[in-house]
Amino acid sequence: MSANESQITSSKITSQHLERLAYIYVRQSTPKQVEHNRESQVYQYRLSQRAQALGWRVDRTHIIDADLGLSARDSQHRDGFQELIAKVSLGQVGIIFGYEVSRLARNNRDWYHLLDLAAVFGTLIADADGIYDPRLYNDRLLLGLKGTMSEAELHWLKMRLEAGKMNKVRGGAYQQPLPTGLIRLPDGTVVKDPDQQLQRVIVMIFTKFAELGSCRQLLRFLKREQILIPRRHPVGRYAGQLMWKSPTDSMLLSILHNPAYAGAFAHGQRQYDPVKRNPHRPSTGNLHRPMDQWHHLQQNVYPAYISWEQYLANQEKLKGNSTLFEWKKQNRRGPARQGEALLQGLVVCGLCSGRMRVGYGSSPRYLCYNLWNRDFETACCSLHAPSIDEVVQQAFFEALRPAQLDALETLLKQEMTECERLDKYWRDQLRRAEYEARLAQKQYDAVDPDNRLVATELERRWEEKLQTLRQVQEQYERFQQRPPSPNLTQEQRRQFEQLSENLPALWPDLPMVQRKELLRALVSQVILKRIAPDQVEARIIWVSGHYTIVTARQPTDCLTKVTGYDGMVERIHQMWCDGWNDDQQMAAKLTEEGFYSARGKGVSGWTVRKIRLKHQWYKMEYQSRAGYVQDWLTPSTLAEILGVEITWVYKRLRSGVIASKYVQRRANIRVWMIENDPELIAFLKQLLPTGHKP
Helix, strand or coil, X not given: CCHHHHHHHHHHCCHHHHHCEEEEECCCCCHHHHHHCHHHXXXXXXXXXXHHHCCCXXXXXXXXCCCCXXXXXXCCCCHHHHHHHHHHHCCXXXXXXXXXXXXXXXXXXXXXXXXXXXXXXXXXXXXXXXXXXXXXXXXHHHHHHHHHHHHHHHHHHHHHHHHHHHHHHHHCCCCCCCCXXXXXXXXXXXEECCCHHHHHHHHHHHHHHHHHCCHHHHHHHHHHCCCCEEEECCCCCCCCCEEEECXXXXXXXXXXXXXXXXXXXXXXXXXXXXXXXXXXXXXXCEEECCHHHCCEEECCCCCCCCCHHHHHHHHHHHHHCCCCCCHHHCCCCCCCCCCCCCCCCCEEECCCCXXXXXXXXXXXXXXXXXXXXXXXXXXXXXXXXXXXHHHHHHHHHHHCCHHHHHHHHHHHHHHHHHHHHHHHHHHHHHHHHHHHHHHHHHHHHHCCCCCHHHHHHHHHHHHHHHHHHHHHHHHHHHHHCCCCCCCCCHHHHHHHHHHHHHHHHHHHHCCHHHHHHHHHCCEEEEEEEEEECCEEEXXXXXXXXXXXXXXXXXXXXXXXXXXXXXXXXXXXXXXXXCCCCCHHHHHHHHHHCCCCCCCCCCCCHHHHHHHHHHCCCCCHHHHHHHCEECCEECHHXXXXXXXXXXXXXXXXXXXXXXXXXXXXXXXXXXXXXXXCCHHHHHHHHHCCCCCCCC
């Protein structure tokens, strides 16, 4: 122990520190360092001898080496550091030995947390340069500076490593792991795997996906045919070995999503997002990014199994087949299935703009619970599917007519013209940027090198023009990668014309999956919105971008909710007043005039009868049940007026006491009708016995 350290010991190390424990914290950043960099471990373990030289006994010295092979970027998964913090918090630590500050922490949050606890409980901190007391201002300032420099050093190391890596990526020299089917030769050249069976299986995967159009259908095919998938292990015990495994969704998706099979070198497909990182899972936070956010993409680098156009088409198909209904993925319509709902995957809620689901019960229904899921409100809507399918299906047949095909062909030509106009614009932009870059280079080459003031400014301008040129080239490449506008050829037009003539007759015999696929060829989505209790507005968005609005009638649970119910009631009353005496005839007339009931397409006789009886509009032959027909009375009504039994009236009718001139007997009903004559009623009252009580 040097004289300087002896002086520090006498001034900072007290008997209270010696009574407590001395902790030596040993850490290395990676398992590779633990395995190969043994000198650093030996030096850190020797810190226990330094603790003994400063006065701590062997039994009062503890070594924490549980964090060997772990990064000090954070402390959440460093059990040794957490143990050290706990011991300091309990006041059991007199001094902490570390090779340097970076061994204890690489971020200021953990470092200052340790300093605060050490200052509160009087714990000393020692490194290769000396011993520090966090309670002293100068020592704490120096420790803070060391912690800040340690954190900055980590940032610089990462920045230099990342910059060197990206330089290799942009130069095409970076070697990243290759998928199964591609191998790298010793000289760095990438070729297809020489195993012919492996190549045929990979080609079959892409071919069957293009045919089936769904990863799940592809998986079912491979399972049914008992086809195994080749996989080369990149690391581990079986590194480089080819193994044949049973197919899974993740295997197939990794093959279909990998641009290397299309001959493209891509870097930055997964990027780190600290917001998405799970504190309890250190490997999380690396998220897939869309293609326009990749760090680098270069085509025609590897031997290709499929073309780049086919790769882009596969990605669009996989996106469209997504069945995740989170709010951010509501624009996915999913693959066509066997269900009876024709618009499965196409219907969109007109209230929340979310993708609607299909529910199957007594009849299919289109359901939307997005508002209920987000705000715990009532569901957006629940709509009867067959009635909506019928009107959309008719609109689809109308769209296949020659007049509609002419409009579609005109629209596609306009889009093609617009695409050509944009391509010309970008080519002009590229030529202009190339000219300006060459001009800036000529100006820089023409300047006198000794005139540094002018040369520096011209060099800066040249760099700006080169950067602008690179940006224009990247934008033009992204424009060229856009899928081309579809073109309606004469053969396709002829097929559509034949289809428009024969499809309505063949439609009922087609499988539901084929119906849905045919519908999706022209329909992009259908937006549904209830505009009345029994009416739904369907906005059909065609693939061309145009839309058609149709109205579908929905069955309701109550007749009074039917649109035009009041008009129908008024019309029934009018026909009753005009002498219509047959409910079926009235129902047929109402159906002809466009009225309908709650669940049927037209009006039934039962519906007319229900409304008529509700308003007491009785037929002529049944009006007697109300007690009178205009100026005539029934025997029961007359008996009620006289206050006698009805048999008393019938006896007077049969005996002729009530004269025949006051009596009528309808031919179509068996009811006596008695004229409501005051003289007759007065005469009958005189026949009642004296003292008669009603």
